Amino acid sequence: MILVTGGAGFIGSNFVLDWLADSDEPVLNLDKLTYAGNLANLAALQGDARHVFVQGDIGDAPLVQRLLAEHRPRAIVNFAAESHVDRSIHGAGEFIATNVVGTFNLLESTRGYFAGLAQAQQAAFRFLHVSTDEVYGSLTPDAAAFTENHVFEPNSPYSASKAASDHLVRAWHHTYGLPVLTTNCSNNYGPYHFPEKLIPLMIVNALAGKPLPVYGDGQQVRDWLYVVDHCSAIRRVLQAGQPGQTYNVGGWNEKTNLTIVHTICDLLDELSPRADGQSYRQQIAHVTDRPGHDRRYAIDAGKIERELGWRPTETFETGIRKTVTWYLAHPDWVRHVQSGAYRDWVATQYGAAGVADDSGRAA
Ligand code: NAD
Numbered sequence: 001m002i003l004v005t006g007g008a009g010f011i012g013s014n015f016v017l018d019w020l021a022d023s024d025e026p027v028l029n030l031d032k033l034t035y036a037g038n039l040a041n042l043a044a045l046q047g048d049a050r051h052v053f054v055q056g057d058i059g060d061a062p063l064v065q066r067l068l069a070e071h072r073p074r075a076i077v078n079f080a081a082e083s084h085v086d087r088s089i090h091g092a093g094e095f096i097a098t099n100v101v102g103t104f105n106l107l108e109s110t111r112g113y114f115a116g117l118a119q120a121q122q123a124a125f126r127f128l129h130v131s132t133d134e135v136y137g138s139l140t141p142d143a144a145a146f147t148e149n150h151v152f153e154p155n156s157p158y159s160a161s162k163a164a165s166d167h168l169v170r171a172w173h174h175t176y177g178l179p180v181l182t183t184n185c186s187n188n189y190g191p192y193h194f195p196e197k198l199i200p201l202m203i204v205n206a207l208a209g210k211p212l213p214v215y216g217d218g219q220q221v222r223d224w225l226y227v228v229d230h231c232s233a234i235r236r237v238l239q240a241g242q243p244g245q246t247y248n249v250g251g252w253n254e255k256t257n258l259t260i261v262h263t264i265c266d267l268l269d270e271l272s273p274r275a276d277g278q279s280y281r282q283q284i285a286h287v288t289d290r291p292g293h294d295r296r297y298a299i300d301a302g303k304i305e306r307e308l309g310w311r312p313t314e315t316f317e318t319g320i321r322k323t324v325t326w327y328l329a330h331p332d333w334v335r336h337v338q339s340g341a342y343r344d345w346v347a348t349q350y351g352a353a354g355v356a357d358d359s360g361r362a363a
């Protein structure tokens with residue numbers, strides 16, 4: 001079996017669902033169930049003995065050690081993290097606690113477990129750390145895309161905490177011989193994406209008749225990857241990646257934020273038109289920029305293609321259509337995640353009325 005951490009979040013739950021659709025190898029899913037963890041994402045696995053869920057913290061060493069001893073996984077895939085840049089700007093404490101200290105504790109628990117494995121089991125064991133392209137910092141418009149050799153220049157508390165975790169993972173390989181793999185992926189989108197992030201927020205706000213808050217001029221560039229493609233990249237790296245190596249994962253899909261928002265509006269105009277016949281683009285509202293906002297991310301995913309034969313299967317056009325269609329088909333899921341905690345966040349970030357205006361975001 002494999003241990004997946006953070007498997008009730010956006011990417012983790014997609015990964016668990018995909019994994020069990022593809023194989024019968026059981027998954028032990030350790031997730032703290034923060035505001036971002038949602039067991040409704042895994043409702044399809046209810047009663048499925050191949051999925052064992054444990055609510056807990058990756059930093060809880062006695063718990064993790066007990067789980068490792070009882071379940072004896074052949075691999076660990078670490079998704080667990082605080083993941084939202086804007087939240088990290090409002091308060092970095094949880095990011096340091098989980099992304100840095102939590103990863104350290106998880107590595108230490110894993111090191112103890114690994115030391116007790118027989119040689120053949122050690123040879124097969126892998127610790128795969130899921131990370132982000134944001135550790136590399138921001139690119140100028142003409143700069144070459146990030147390769148695995150790009151210097152780490154994180155700019156937000158989130159990316160700094162992820163960079164720290166990547167360094168710890170690297171060091172546990174070089175110092176202790178832990179067979180680690182790291183993936184640095186670009187922005188994901190798709191089903192089960194929590195509506196604090198750009199794409200689901202725009203879909204949900206548009207349908208609710210609320211403003212679509214674009215930070216600054218909206219010309220920031222991200223490289224978007226459909227989440228199911230990210231999951232297949234992780235499976236491939238787990239299967240064939242070289243211990244100690246890092247692999248960039250991206251969609252070859254650089255888009256400005258404004259292009260993303262326009263695309264979503266146009267799709268909604270087609271699939272769920274406004275009652276008044278106007279375009280959803282009318283709801284776009286430019287608001288004060290995010291402090292320290294990275295201008296451009298772009299991933300060179302050449303290494304994973306050359307060495308492991310992985311390429312994304314979705315284009316942005318196919319992936320975003322699937323995503324918008326999924327949100328239209330799952331209003332209950334959206335209602336469920338828009339809990340009290342979610343409403344508090346919207347008020348903190350976008351103002352008491354939960355909407356943005358030209359005077360900027362509330363902070
Ligand atoms: P998410 O915020 O949706 O989910 C994170 C999950 O981790 C949640 O289920 C949460 O309950 C759980 N968690 C948080 N702290 C925990 C702890 N201390 N112990 C156990 N579980 C804990 O995040 P996501 O978007 O699914 O991202 C997953 C991973 O992928 C993160 O490591 C993130 O840095 C990385 N990543 C995300 C993106 C993206 O675009 N979303 C891109 C590249 C990399």
Ligand code: TYD
Binds near residue numbers: 085221
């Ligand atoms: P986000 O989804 O938070 O991902 P990240 O910051 O990790 O790239 O944001 C994606 C881009 O969209 C980023 O440039 C910030 C921008 N953005 C907005 O313009 N408005 C919003 O309300 C949000 C949440 C993000």
